[in-house]
Amino acid sequence: MFDLMLTGVGGEGVLTAQSIIAKAAQMDGYFISGLQLHGLAQRGGTIPAFIRFTKKNEAISPTVMISNADLIMAFEPLEAVRATQYANKKKTTFIINNWPHMPIYANILDIPYPEMKEIEKRVLPFAKKVMIFDTHKLALYTFGIPILGNTMLIGAAIGTGNLPIREKTMKKAISETVRHGLEMNMNAFEMGLKLGKK
Amino acid sequence: MGNDTLEKPGKKVVLLGNAAIARGAMEAGVGLVAAYPGTPSSEVPIVLSEIAKECGFYFEYSTNEKVAFETAAGAAWSGVRALTAMKHFGLNVASDSVSPVAYAGVKGGFVIMVADDPYGWSSAQSEQDTRYFARMAKIPILEPSDPQECLDLTKLAFELSEEFEIPFMLRTTTKVSHAIGTVTLGNIKKPKTTGKFVKDRSRYYNIRPNLQTLHTKINQKLKNIEKKYGLKLNKIHKGNGKIGIITSGVSYKYTLEICRLLGIKIPIAKISLSYPTPESCIKRFIKDKKEVLILEELEPILENEVMAIAKDINPKLVIHGKDMLPTVGEYTLEGLMPIFEKVFRKKFNIDFEKHRKHADVSIKEMPLRKPVFCPGCPHRSTFYAVKEVYGKNAVYAGDIGCYVLGIFEPFEMQDFVVSMGASLGVSHGISKVSNQEIVAFIGDSTFFHAGLPALANLQYNDGNIPLVVIMDNSYTAMTGHQPNPGTGITGMGEKRPKIIIEDVVRALGAEVKIVNAFNYQQLVSVIKEMKEKKGFRVIISRGECRLITKRKLSSTGSTFTKFMIDQNLCKKCGICTNNFACPAIQEIRKKKGDQPVYYINPELCWGCSVCMQICPHKAIKPIVKGNKTVPGGAD
Numbered sequence: 001m002f003d004l005m006l007t008g009v010g011g012e013g014v015l016t017a018q019s020i021i022a023k024a025a026q027m028d029g030y031f032i033s034g035l036q037l038h039g040l041a042q043r044g045g046t047i048p049a050f051i052r053f054t055k056k057n058e059a060i061s062p063t064v065m066i067s068n069a070d071l072i073m074a075f076e077p078l079e080a081v082r083a084t085q086y087a088n089k090k091k092t093t094f095i096i097n098n099w100p101h102m103p104i105y106a107n108i109l110d111i112p113y114p115e116m117k118e119i120e121k122r123v124l125p126f127a128k129k130v131m132i133f134d135t136h137k138l139a140l141y142t143f144g145i146p147i148l149g150n151t152m153l154i155g156a157a158i159g160t161g162n163l164p165i166r167e168k169t170m171k172k173a174i175s176e177t178v179r180h181g182l183e184m185n186m187n188a189f190e191m192g193l194k195l196g197k198k
Numbered sequence: 199m200g201n202d203t204l205e206k207p208g209k210k211v212v213l214l215g216n217a218a219i220a221r222g223a224m225e226a227g228v229g230l231v232a233a234y235p236g237t238p239s240s241e242v243p244i245v246l247s248e249i250a251k252e253c254g255f256y257f258e259y260s261t262n263e264k265v266a267f268e269t270a271a272g273a274a275w276s277g278v279r280a281l282t283a284m285k286h287f288g289l290n291v292a293s294d295s296v297s298p299v300a301y302a303g304v305k306g307g308f309v310i311m312v313a314d315d316p317y318g319w320s321s322a323q324s325e326q327d328t329r330y331f332a333r334m335a336k337i338p339i340l341e342p343s344d345p346q347e348c349l350d351l352t353k354l355a356f357e358l359s360e361e362f363e364i365p366f367m368l369r370t371t372t373k374v375s376h377a378i379g380t381v382t383l384g385n386i387k388k389p390k391t392t393g394k395f396v397k398d399r400s401r402y403y404n405i406r407p408n409l410q411t412l413h414t415k416i417n418q419k420l421k422n423i424e425k426k427y428g429l430k431l432n433k434i435h436k437g438n439g440k441i442g443i444i445t446s447g448v449s450y451k452y453t454l455e456i457c458r459l460l461g462i463k464i465p466i467a468k469i470s471l472s473y474p475t476p477e478s479c480i481k482r483f484i485k486d487k488k489e490v491l492i493l494e495e496l497e498p499i500l501e502n503e504v505m506a507i508a509k510d511i512n513p514k515l516v517i518h519g520k521d522m523l524p525t526v527g528e529y530t531l532e533g534l535m536p537i538f539e540k541v542f543r544k545k546f547n548i549d550f551e552k553h554r555k556h557a558d559v560s561i562k563e564m565p566l567r568k569p570v571f572c573p574g575c576p577h578r579s580t581f582y583a584v585k586e587v588y589g590k591n592a593v594y595a596g597d598i599g600c601y602v603l604g605i606f607e608p609f610e611m612q613d614f615v616v617s618m619g620a621s622l623g624v625s626h627g628i629s630k631v632s633n634q635e636i637v638a639f640i641g642d643s644t645f646f647h648a649g650l651p652a653l654a655n656l657q658y659n660d661g662n663i664p665l666v667v668i669m670d671n672s673y674t675a676m677t678g679h680q681p682n683p684g685t686g687i688t689g690m691g692e693k694r695p696k697i698i699i700e701d702v703v704r705a706l707g708a709e710v711k712i713v714n715a716f717n718y719q720q721l722v723s724v725i726k727e728m729k730e731k732k733g734f735r736v737i738i739s740r741g742e743c744r745l746i747t748k749r750k751l752s753s754t755g756s757t758f759t760k761f762m763i764d765q766n767l768c769k770k771c772g773i774c775t776n777n778f779a780c781p782a783i784q785e786i787r788k789k790k791g792d793q794p795v796y797y798i799n800p801e802l803c804w805g806c807s808v809c810m811q812i813c814p815h816k817a818i819k820p821i822v823k824g825n826k827t828v829p830g831g832a833d
Contacts, residue, residue, distance in 0.1 A: 044571075063373070065532065108776050
């Protein structure tokens with residue numbers, strides 16, 4: 001069994017990433033269960049999503065158990081900190097995009113957004129490994145579209161060997177899911193793979 | 199995960215629970231679907247609306263759940279299979295019609311999909327348990343536990359509904375509707391979309407003495423259903439020991455997983471047909487047990503029924519349920535684990551509480567991330583302007599829609615939120631006993647849903663105090679931009695003449711002012727003018743949902759004019775961030791106490807220009823070509 005958690009900010013593509021990864025895992029022969037949680041005008045809030053892969057059709061819960069995630073992909077850095085309850089030192093890898101999405105409450109309640117170093121420090125006690133990528137910045141500079149950093153982060157996760165899905169399958173899943181800008185998505189995915197393999 | 203809903207029979211795909219329900223309806227040959235969107239049920243109509251034309255069935259977004267229910271009932275009475283889907287509160291709206299239709303029975307299969315929301319993920323205003331409702335209305339319930347069952351039980355619900363000529367309810371919770379899972383697809387049935395209403399006094403003549411005949415009939419139908427399917431649909435899994443579990447819905451999945459983790463194989467009764475009371479299954483299950491643990495979220499409904507049955511069958515049976523578990527919120531793996539440890543005397547190796555506390559420390563002092571109005575949202579400027587004119591002390595009546603986010607800081611302008619349309623009714627009541635200033639907010643879709651009767655009441659019963667602000671963004675935005683009568687498109691994507699909100703409100707006798715939600719000066723002056731007046735008065739603050747505008751623009755390859763802050767003019771007053779709270783405007787400070795820098799992230803700016811209009815120092819300007827800005831992020 002492989003327990004994956006995705007987290008990020010509502011409206012920033014977490015659920016699309018979930019459907020692409022779930023589809024790919026399905027094509028690779030896994031049985032899938034999982035969950036997406038949204039509501040309350042999806043935008044701007046924390047969006048956690050789970051995908052659980054099993055080899056057999058085991059009856060399992062849609063939620064990942066606290067302290068039990070194998071991989072946590074944070075599409076927004078601060079959300080990695082909020083996901084720590086699902087992680088543990090023995091098994092969890094964090095793959096984090098380092099592009100912050102400022103919550104307005106940082107301003108209104110005057111709580112400064114933490115530095116990347118601080119985020120890493122807070123995640124480390126719950127992680128076997130923390131890997132931070134510049135995906136969204138790179139996507140902005142390459143394509144002018146930061147959200148393509150999501151596809152890039154998926155590529156990076158596969159490139160590092162932490163997301164057990166074949167490259168080919170993932171490409172197929174992307175091509176069957178993405179409605180606009182397929183070529184850019186493919187390029188972003190390839191860039192991510194390279195980043196991950198470095 | 200909707201685009202796999204149409205895949206070929208036999209194929210395995212990953213579907214959202216709600217999408218699987220939509221597929222189940224297609225496999226049952228549904229001929230008519232009518233719904234009003236409500237999370238966590240929204241994706242059922244979203245998926246069906248997208249494919250209705252292609253599959254050849256009729257789909258509509260009705261103005262509210264009652265109308266949707268009645269529309270589907272009409273089709274079912276005419277022999278066509280019909281579906282309506284709603285959230286738990288939707289059923290309250292529909293409730294007036296539910297019992298009479300249940301008594302009359304149906305000809306075509308009629309499925310009422312209702313999604314409950316323990317824990318309130320959808321921002322619901324209570325944790326009501328629809329299973330009580332179904333018992334009151336005498337409607338049988340099927341409860342799926344995962345996406346595959348969502349598909350299978352929806353299909354089955356249509357068949358059983360036709361077999362017993364009674365509406366069936368498919369009841370989910372958020373963690374079933376929003377679960378994803380591998381689903382094996384079946385054949386799609388060609389929909390039958392035409393029928394005929396046949397007059398039948400024995401069925402539709404529902405006043406006494408026939409009412410009692412109908413009541414007797416529905417009781418008999420429920421008995422027949424339990425007799426024929428009680429043991430077939432509610433499954434007993436054999437296991438070791440004399441302690442068993444009776445469970446349904448997502449709790450069943452938690453049960454299986456916890457049993458696997460603890461390495462125990464215990465007897466389980468999995469209840470799928472949870473009403474009529476699963477008597478035969480419970481009798482068989484409890485007769486040789488010493489103890490049972492009943493796992494059901496929310497109210498102890500099964501538990502009470504098991505207690506009643508045990509009196510005759512096994513009076514010594516020890517029954518656990520709500521003595522150990524809460525009726526509040528939802529169940530989780532972590533919450534159930536200690537209960538299993540206690541009842542089955544096994545120890546699991548993780549202390550969740552300790553781990554959670556440890557993790558809580560890491561989140562301490564990190565900024566919150568509550569949902570916010572999108573950049574460029576017309577509601578933001580409307581709230582901002584109303585507050586400018588009315589200040590903090592007016593009573594701000596809230597309602598259901600994206601504008602419910604006005605409940606949070608810095609606006610705090612939804613003093614109460616009750617239900618669809620209730621901003622008007624409640625403020626009318628307050629105005630009759632108090633002379634406080636009141637502003638009642640309501641959206642366009644909510645106006646058509648339940649606002650109209652309350653507005654008529656406000657006028658006729660001389661509600662002269664509340665100022666009504668209709669926040670018209672042209673869509674049912676919160677649940678995914680479904681069309682409503684003010685949109686000009688139907689649920690099947692066809693153009694229709696819009697119903698003009700101001701015409702309706704004027705016809706009710708109101709003085710109406712229409713303002714552009716993105717024109718701040720106009721907003722403020724109209725609000726000031728209306729504040730001074732008495733009588734039935736309505737402001738329509740109109741501005742298209744910015745997400746829709748954004749989509750329209752990007753489909754033509756263009757984008758918004760972005761705005762920037764001139765650092766030479768910025769006096770760092772913080773109004774644009776702290777009071778206006780646009781997520782595109784960021785206050786950057788290296789550490790607490792440092793002098794901040796304000797800047798607009800061009801990636802997030804959707805060009806509404808209102809920040810430029812409210813900046814007291816005229817420091818915000820449109821970006822003219824050649825004027826470089828820092829591209830996003832905190833660097």
